[in-house]
Amino acid sequence: MSDKVLMKGNEAIAEAAIIAGCRHYFGYPITPQTEIAAYMAKKMPKIGGTFLQAESEIAAINMVYGVSSTGKRVMTSSSSPGISLKGEGLSYLAGADLPALVVNVQRGGPGLGGIQPSQSDYFQATKGGAHGDFHMIVLAPSSVQEMADLTVKGFDLADKYRMTTMILADGTMGQMMEPVSLDYEIAAPVEKPWATTGTKMERKHNIVNSLFLAPDELEKTNFERYDRYKKIEETECMYEEYMMEDAEICVTAFGIAARVSKNAINEARKQGIKVGLIRPITLWPFPTAPYKKAAGQVKEIISVELSMGQMIEDVKLATECKVPVTLCNRTGGMIPSPEQVLEAIKNAAKGGTK
Amino acid sequence: MSTTNMLIAGFGGQGILFSGKFLAYKGLTEGKEVSWLPSYGPEMRGGTASCSIIVSDEPVGSPIVSNPDVLIAMNLPSLDKYEDAVVPGGKIFVDSTLIDRKVNRTDVEVYYIPSTQLASDNNMPTLANMIIAGKLLAVTGEFEEESVNAALKKVISAKRADMLETNLKAMQIGAEN
Numbered sequence: 001m002s003d004k005v006l007m008k009g010n011e012a013i014a015e016a017a018i019i020a021g022c023r024h025y026f027g028y029p030i031t032p033q034t035e036i037a038a039y040m041a042k043k044m045p046k047i048g049g050t051f052l053q054a055e056s057e058i059a060a061i062n063m064v065y066g067v068s069s070t071g072k073r074v075m076t077s078s079s080s081p082g083i084s085l086k087g088e089g090l091s092y093l094a095g096a097d098l099p100a101l102v103v104n105v106q107r108g109g110p111g112l113g114g115i116q117p118s119q120s121d122y123f124q125a126t127k128g129g130a131h132g133d134f135h136m137i138v139l140a141p142s143s144v145q146e147m148a149d150l151t152v153k154g155f156d157l158a159d160k161y162r163m164t165t166m167i168l169a170d171g172t173m174g175q176m177m178e179p180v181s182l183d184y185e186i187a188a189p190v191e192k193p194w195a196t197t198g199t200k201m202e203r204k205h206n207i208v209n210s211l212f213l214a215p216d217e218l219e220k221t222n223f224e225r226y227d228r229y230k231k232i233e234e235t236e237c238m239y240e241e242y243m244m245e246d247a248e249i250c251v252t253a254f255g256i257a258a259r260v261s262k263n264a265i266n267e268a269r270k271q272g273i274k275v276g277l278i279r280p281i282t283l284w285p286f287p288t289a290p291y292k293k294a295a296g297q298v299k300e301i302i303s304v305e306l307s308m309g310q311m312i313e314d315v316k317l318a319t320e321c322k323v324p325v326t327l328c329n330r331t332g333g334m335i336p337s338p339e340q341v342l343e344a345i346k347n348a349a350k351g352g353t354k
Numbered sequence: 355m356s357t358t359n360m361l362i363a364g365f366g367g368q369g370i371l372f373s374g375k376f377l378a379y380k381g382l383t384e385g386k387e388v389s390w391l392p393s394y395g396p397e398m399r400g401g402t403a404s405c406s407i408i409v410s411d412e413p414v415g416s417p418i419v420s421n422p423d424v425l426i427a428m429n430l431p432s433l434d435k436y437e438d439a440v441v442p443g444g445k446i447f448v449d450s451t452l453i454d455r456k457v458n459r460t461d462v463e464v465y466y467i468p469s470t471q472l473a474s475d476n477n478m479p480t481l482a483n484m485i486i487a488g489k490l491l492a493v494t495g496e497f498e499e500e501s502v503n504a505a506l507k508k509v510i511s512a513k514r515a516d517m518l519e520t521n522l523k524a525m526q527i528g529a530e531n
Binding site for chain 2: 004005006031032115116171172175176177178179256259260262263266335337338
């Protein structure tokens, strides 16, 4: 225990990124993720890295594109409205097959919304995030330790598959402090023969580009990208199951909602209700296997979300609607209470809301 | 197996987050599971600032404390806002310099500490927060010098090491009042 330090989730992300070898950070301040930029501003100059506060979110994501083209590890972070501004850049990164780490510490929306925690960017994160056929790997931490762990993992995945990894957190995860241990074995950097690092007159030019005017050529890049996505779906799904062995009711939630749900599940268990939790850690690829299993086991799945119900659609797809899937939610910056989730569990135990 | 849910609330600038961080670190140095969650946003400028701290023998679920076992109220709006949320049998610590009313609840333990006055009398005007934290630890029998010192060292930066002694003294003043 003694080697653990208390860190805010935002700081844990920043420190983990540095440990993972990221030396380039570009961002623009926005609550509730500004601590990431503040931490980078303090640390990067001391370790020979670059911290740059860009003139806008759009500028920052395009700086990410530039650095990523050279093969270096690079990141940006923002919160919901700022991520929307980065949308164009996210699509260009995908079109050019560039690795990057993008952090979204979500706040309530739509529009400028509020600054309190939210999960209402689930659709945006998991269904592409901008125009064109593409995905990002989306990781959903549920503790400060995972904020750090998934940042390190996120860089590896981004490099391995040449795509953006998004850390999808929320205001609570960003602001809270918990004990963290930052003891990582960092893997050797992946070879990036495609990077634009200068030919030294020894090889042909590398070109990083997302413009393909010939439709058959563009189609081919999309087909190839989706072959890669298929492999990711098969091999990279991560999730946690909690008390699912004998569960008759399944709660499913990610991030802060999963923590609230665990309180409710523990209380429900004390009252004799057999209930468990499926917590997806990768939101894309969405881990369908535990849901398929749950569909043949439980009588109801309750999706607990800080949104009007977004992940619930993936749960319904994964279970092929074989069991009723209901929503237990708050939105706009509000967080469901353990009591609210417990009520939903008790209701399901009584026969539910079919 | 025990869990203590604490809520510290007052004005921004009273050191609410600092004393919360101290209590979290104290739990950590004792090998407990801990979480610390601040309120953030416009309410911190002039209104109530608050901070949820959970210290537990088990992994912490939700870090949000809506029904505290321990409430430290350092201004009147905080007492008004959170008094009814405290669990029956819980403890409320009131800065009686700044809060001139009594606690209405009869099913909780209440401690009135004139911490802002004590801080001013002892020439440590910014440490009312630590005086009241000292009282809390004295009441709960958790004023162990070793972990208190260890936690103070974690929350006070090396550059301000001279403040260690003053913070400890503030806590002792709280414990004795």
